[in-house]
Amino acid sequence: MPFIPHTDQEITQMLAIIGADSIEDLFDEIPAHLRAAVMQAIPPGMTEMEISRLMQQRAEQNTKAVCFLGAGAYQHHIPAAVWEITTRGEFYSAYTPYQAEASQGTLQLTYEYQSMMTALTAMDVSNASMYDGASSLAEAILMAVRANRKSKSRKILLPTTVNPVYRQTAYTIVKGQQIELVEVPYDQTTGTVTLDQIKQQQDKQGGDITALVLQQPNFFGCLEAVDEITDWAHENNILLIAVINPLTMAVLKPPGEWGGNAHVDNNNNGADIACGDGQPLGAPMSAGGPYYGLLCCKQALVRQMPGRIVGRTKDLDGKEGFVLTLQAREQHIRRSKATSNICTNQGLVVTASTIHMAIMGAKGLENTAAACFANNNKLVAQLTAIDGMEKVFSATHFHETVLQFDDLAEDNCVADILAALMKKGIIGGYDLSLHYPELGHALLVCTTEMRSEEDINAYAKALQEVLCSLNSTQTAALSETA
Amino acid sequence: MLIFEHSSKGRNGAPQSPVEKASVTDIPKNLLRKNSAALPEVSELQAVRHYTRLSRKNFSIDTEFYPLGSCTMKYNPRACNTLAMLPGFLNAHPLTPDQQNQGFLACMYDLQSMLCEATGMAAFSLAPMAGAQGEFAGVAMIGAYHNSRGDFDRKEMLIPDAAHGTNPATAVMCGFTVREIPTLDNGDVDIETLKQAVGPQTAGLMLTNPSTLGVFERNIEAIAKVIHEAGGLLYYDGANLNAILGKIRPGDMGFDVIHSNLHKTFSTPHGGGGPGSGAVGVAERLIPFLPLPTVAKEVTREEGLENESYHYLTAKDCPQSIGRLSAFMGNPGVLLRAFIYMRFLGREGMVRVAEFATLNANYMMAEAKRRGFTLAIDQRRASHEFIITLKNEARDFHVSAMDFAKRLLDLGYHAPTTYFPLLVPECLLIEPTESEAKEALDGFMDALEQIKHEAETNPELLHAAPQTLPVKRLDEVRAAKQLDLAFKPGASV
DSSP: OTTOOOOHHHHHHHHHHHTOSSGGGGGTTSOGGGBOOOOTTSOOOOOHHHHHHHHHHHHHHSOOOEEOOOTTOOOOOOOHHHHHHHTSHHHHTOOOSOSGGGBHHHHHHHHHHHHHHHHHHTOSEEOSOBSOHHHHHHHHHHHHHHHOTTOOSOEEEEETTSOHHHHHHHHHHHGGGTOEEEEEOOOTTTSSOOHHHHHHHHHHTTSOOSEEEEEESOTTSBOOOHHHHHHHHHHTTOEEEEEEOTTGGGTBOOGGGOOOOTTSOGGGOSOSEEEEEOTTTTOOOGGGOSOOEEEEEOGGGGGGOOSOOEEEEEBTTSOEEEEEOOGGGSHHHHGGGSSOSOOOOOHHHHHHHHHHHHHHHHHHHHHHHHHHHHHHHHHHHHHHTSTTEEEOOOSOBSSEEEEEETTOOTTOOHHHHHHHHHHTTEEOOEETTTTOGGGOSEEEEEOOTTOOHHHHHHHHHHHHHHHHHHHHHHHHHHHHHO | OOGGGGOOTTOOOGGGSOSSOOOOTTSOGGGBOSSOOOOOOOOHHHHHHHHHHHHTTBOOTTTSOOOBTTTOOOOOOHHHHHHHTOHHHHTOOTTSOGGGOHHHHHHHHHHHHHHHHHHTOSEEEOOOSSHHHHHHHHHHHHHHHHHHTTOTTOOEEEEETTSOTHHHHHHHHTTOEEEEEOBOTTSSBOHHHHHHHOSTTEEEEEEESSOTTSSOOTTHHHHHHHHHHTTOEEEEEGGGGGGTTTTBOHHHHTOSEEEEEHHHHTOOOOTTTOOOOEEEEEOGGGGGGOOBOEEEEEEEEETTEEEEEEEEEOTTTOTTSOOBSSSSSSOHHHHHHHHHHHHHHHHHHHHHHHHHHHHHHHHHHHHHHHTTOEESSOSSOOOSOEEEEOHHHHHHHOOOHHHHHHHHHHTTOOOOEESOSTTSTTEEEEOOOTTSOHHHHHHHHHHHHHHHHHHHHOHHHHHTOOOSSSSOSBOHHHHHHSOOOSOOTTOOO
16 A cells, blocks of 8 residues: 555554554544545556656657746756755755744754845844745735835735736735735836836825835846935835845846935835845756745834744753744734734745855855846847847846737737747747737846857747748748739 | 745846847836836756755644644655646647647546546546635535525535534635534534424535544434435535545435545645645536536547547536636646645555555554554544644643644654644644555654653743744734734844
C-alpha cells in the first residue's frame, strides 16, 4: 500500500487494543446511507516508475522556446545550491515554526530573510512573506487603510501602470471592505503616471485619499518619478505603497529612500509600505509559482503588518534565539479581529530566496540587474531597427519595453505574430491588447541576464521574417483584389 | 551565528552572475541606488555550510515523528518533489500560450477532476494559494451567490466556537459579521442554538467535519437542513478531510462549497510554513462564481480522431467569478505535487488514507486511556486525531500542556498541537497520520507516559525542558517588547 507501513499482524494487534473488530467499525458514527462509493473517476494507483513516465511525458509537452516574456515573472539564473539545500527534508518537510526550540533553522533563516529584504528595500521592517506579489499588494492596501488615521475616505489611487493582474487581485480581496480603488491614467508619451494626473484624480475624488500605489519599474518597464510623487503624497497625508521588483532594487533607488526633497520633513522620507513579488530572487518560473510576496513597512506601521514576523530574542541562559513574534495581530489569537486571515507564508520559497541572496550577494544581484538592463537595450535596438517596429514610450526602461507594430493590416493582430514567432522557437513577449487596447498593436518584451547575444539575434531575425511574410501575404492579397 | 556575521568585505560568489557589471549610466542618477545593499558577502561554500547547518536545527517529518493535530504531517513522497521539478515544468513561463503548456494544463485539469470526485463537488478551482485564501474564496462566493439573487441582507456568518481562527477572520475580511455557535460536551454542534440563530440574515455556516475536537459531526444532515431551509449555504473547511477521504464526501453531506488543504490531505510539503494550497470546490449552483483562472478541456474531432486540448478560463468566460486571487494560478508547483500524490494513491489508495489515519488515531487514543490519560471526549470514536486534556496534571503537579510539549522535544518527538481547540483546557491535539508505523506510535506513547511519571515525581524536569535542543525556552515577551526584526550591522541583541 503506497505510503502506509502497517503489516496485517500490526493491524490485528491495534484493533484488539481499540476493541474493534475491523477498521470499518471505526467509521460507525458516519451515517451508512451517506457513505461514498468507489471513486470511479480517479484512475487506479500507479507505481513510481509509471508515474515518472507519465510526468516525463507531460513535462516534455511543454515548450522549450526561448522566452522573451516578463510581465510579472522572469527567467533568471538560480545557483544550483539554492534548491539543493532548500529541498533538504529538514526545511522541506517541517511545519510552521510554532515550537520555536525545535525550529531554530527555519526561524533564523526567516530572520535573515527579513534582514536581507530590509537591506535591499531600505525599509525598516519586513514580514516573513505573503503569498505572491499581487496578494501582497492587496494586503498592503488593507494595511494602509488601517494605518492612515488622518484619512477617512478609504480611497486608494491606483495608476494603470501597475500590473493589471495585481490590480484585479487587489480588487477581489479588498472589495468586501468598502475600499475604493480609483484608477489614475498614465501619460501616453512617457509611459509613466504624472503628478498632474494624480492631482487631477485627487481633486475629482474630493481631496481625501488614503494611499497611492506606485510601481517601480512599472508594468511597461518604465521608471516612474518616484521622488516627486512620494513627496507629494506625504505633503497630502497620503500613504505611499511601493510595488517593486526586488532584483531591480540592487541598482535602482530602493523604496525606503524615495522622496526626500528639501521642504519635506526628513523623517517622513521613503515609501510607507513596499510590496512586490520575490520570484526574481531564486524562484523558478514554474508555470506561475510558488513565488512569494514581499511586504515591508516603516517601523511605525509594524503593528498593522499582516502575516508572520520573526524576532530575535534570548533563551533562559541568555543565548540568542528566534521566535515568531507580535502574534497578537494574527488570526489564531485575534480571530475575527486579526489584521488579516492570512496564516501561511511561502516559507519554502523564502528559504530558497534567502540562500539565493546570500550566494549572489549585493554585487551578484547588481551585475545581474545591470545585465538585464543592458540586454534589453540591445534587444530594443535590434527590434526597432526593423521596419514598422517602434518603441512606444519615452521614459527610461529597465528590462521590459513596449513596442508597437506600425503598419499591421486591420485583420492582423499581435497574437498572429506571436504565434508565428512561436513556430520559430521564440516566445516573443506579452500581447498588451487585452489590458491596454488604446496602445493598438503593442507588445511588451523582456530580457534578463539569461538571454544571450545569439538569443537576441535569433529573435530579431525571426521577427523580421515573420513581418516580411505577413507583408508579402498582404501584398499578394492586395494584388489579388486588384 | 548569522550569515551576516560570516561576511567579509569584497568576498562574493562571482561565477553565479555576469562577471562584469554592465553600464547603467543611461538611467537618470536620481533613480539609481546610492549605496550597495548590505547583503552578506560570503563564498558559496560558506553559504552552503551555513544553511545546511541551520537545516539541522529543525524538526521535520523526514527526521522526527510529528503528530501535530490539525496539520496532517504525513510523509511527503520524494518523487512528488523530483517530478514536479522537471525542467519542462520549472521553465514554463506562466503566460506561455496554452497550446505550448499542454502538459502542465493536463495535470491541472486532471487534478480538478480528481478533487471533484474525491469530495463530491461539481467543480473545482485551484487558484487559492493556502487554506485561508481558499476560505476567503469560499466565503466570497457565498456572498456573490446571495448578491446575484438580490438577497443583499444575508450578512451574518455562523461559526462554531471550536473553529480554526481563520474562519472568523475570513468572514470579517469578506464583509460578514460573525455569530458563534456553541459546541456540546460530546463534540457535536449545539443544534438547538443553531436553530435559534438562523434567519433571513444568515449567509451560511462554516463547519469543519470531523470537527477540530476530533469527532465526526453526527447531525450533519440535520444541520444542513436547518441552514438550507433558512436560505443559507454550508461551507466545509477541509482541514480534516484526511479523516474521511473515500469514506464520505462533503458534497454528499450537503456542503455547497469547500476548500481542501492540499498540503494536508494530499501531502504537499509544509515547507516550514508554506507554500500551501487551498483549492475550492463548489456545488452546481456556485460554479459561475469560482475564482479565476480554472482549466477547461476541449475535445475536437479531426478526421475521426479525438483530440483533447486544455486551456485557462478567464474573466471573459466567467463574468460572474469572484475574480483573481493571485497574479497567475495559485501555487502550480504545489498543485503538481498534489496531482502526483493522487495518481500514486489512485482510487483504491484514497480510502486507505482515511482508514489508516483513523486506525492510528484510535489506537493511540486507546493507548492513552490505558496509560491513564484523560481524554477530552471519551466514549466516541476518534477521527484522524484526538485530544488529551492535562487539566488534572496541571492541577495536581503544576505542569502545563506546554511543559509536556517541550519535554517531548527533548525525547525526540515533535509536540502535538497545544492549546487548540480553545475549548479544551491544557490540551494536546494528536494526529499521527496514516504514514506512521506502529513502532513510532508506541514510542511516542512511551515518551508521553514517561513524562507523566516525571510530572508526578520531578516536575522541574518538565519546567526546564527542553534541554537538548539548540536553545532553551525563549523569551517571547522580550521578543515582542524589544523588537529586533532585522540584523543591523554593529547592533547586538
